[in-house]
Amino acid sequence: MIEADEKSLEEQKQMIEKIQHRSLTKRKIIQRILLITLGATLMAVGLEIFLVPNKVIDGGITGISIMLSYITGWKLGFFIFLLNIPFFFIGYKQIGKTFALSTLYGIIVLSIVTSLLHPVPAFTQDILLASVFGGIVLGIGVGIVIRYGGSLDGTEILAILFNNKLPFSVGEIIMIFNLFILGSAGFVFTWDRAMYSLIAYFVAFKTIDITVAGFDESKSAWIISDNSKQIGDSIMSRLGRGVTYINGEGAFSGDDKKVIFCVINRLEEAKLKEIVTECDPSAFLAVADIAEVRGGRFKKKDIH
Template sequence: MVEEEAVVQACLTRNHQKMKIRSLVKRAFFITFGAVAMAFGLEGILIPNHIIDGGVTGVSMMLSHLTPIKLGVFLFLLNLPFFFLGYKQIGKTFAVSMLYGILTLAVSTFLMHDLAPVVHDEILAVVFGGLMLGFGVGLVIRNGGVLDGTETLAILIEKKLPFSVGEIIMIINVIIFSVAAFVYGLDNALYSMLTYYIAFKTIDIVVKGFEDMKSVYIISECNQIIAETIAQRLGRGVTYLRGEGSFTGDDKNIIFCVFTRLEEAKMKDIIREIDPSAFVIISDVGEVKGGRFKKRDIH
């Protein structure tokens, strides 16, 4: 019996090690791919058109423009302090992933420094540069890394100031783009702001996915019909939550359901068709696991 338990334990240990190695290889691959994509967006699209990104990357691009020193040097040196901050405040795994991503980004920009410009039109550069940056950064964030120390700084500052991470990053970038107006001119600074906005939205899509999860709470006199219709037309299960009206004291069944962002319009149509006066709350859901929830194709 003891020998059998030892064999089982050994198998579990081996499987755990294999999964850990597989996870590390997968993380390294996607961080590498994301960093290379961002480097291509910088060297092949944005820099030739004098458009910058936000954060530490934007500062590095301006310094590289004003000095003979290549972009990769500034990317590594300016992000290095945030690596030590991340290691101390957030954790070893995060810091190592961040360092690997920044090193890969810096080396990639060195290798692509003499790359011929992909586009020469500012509008095309804004759109495709923002998409490339957002795709690269989003891919790295999704796999536990970071390519810009601004996020790390914002997370740490948030604990001491009455501002959210997003507000802190916005304030930092307003300062950076204001300086860019003097370095590149007002037009290019405004192009840079548009690029950052596109990159920001692309990051959101890459990190969360097109089928971002949402949840809905529905209070209606037609709960049963709504629940049955959701099951028939969306293929989603619902859960009844027990509630009580504060004014009437009546017991109420509250419908709770999780669905994808692509199903939101159809969900609203169902509720509106059956009970236009229903009280509805729809909110974003960060992650869904377990149960019978599955992503479905939308037809």
């Protein structure tokens, strides 16, 4: 009887865990849908309220769509949807179902919102302001969508596909492709608009990086010192960050070395350097950027 009760309790526990997992999954799906909607809407605002009315274009498939819309007089949203559809199928095969569906949803939202915003007048007639702020708004929107597993332009997928056949990296292929598109704006519009388009593209590119990586940029630090224990204790007590000791060996000397590894944010880098210098002025210190940190004990402890 007791064994039956224990079995029943275990089944109930498993059922509760399954319900919690489903609930968590649903929350993630809803979160992804809402944020991709927000990102696509922001990109549409950047295009229709800032760039397009001032005849400034973005790179990639969107840039081609803007020029075709101007030449034919058809809606921008129609070309964005039509030209990106082939990349949906490529993305489905090359990258996966979740990415492809997220991309398709984002493109549909972008196409609809650009059509709705088309009659709205430009926020500013100053081309430089339109290029800068349009690039910022567009970059935030694209960055949000990329951060949550989608894409609003098929250029990246095309670059991944060509990467296997050409002696260039994905980044180089995207750059060449976009320079060709942005240069074409000089023939469709004017050459000054092509140069403003380069400004908008650069601003959007940098904004995407910031949005994807986040403002609270993390850094990894590697420290080699004979006073590793003192440095590690100081980092924990003065920065509130955890450290990990790794056993190493000097290639030239053959001596055993204690390597300190820790993760900090960019505001703590100067303080970390100060701690290391105070404990051991001759210590080896290497600091590198990290795109994302998950798990472990990265959360900062309170310092008393």
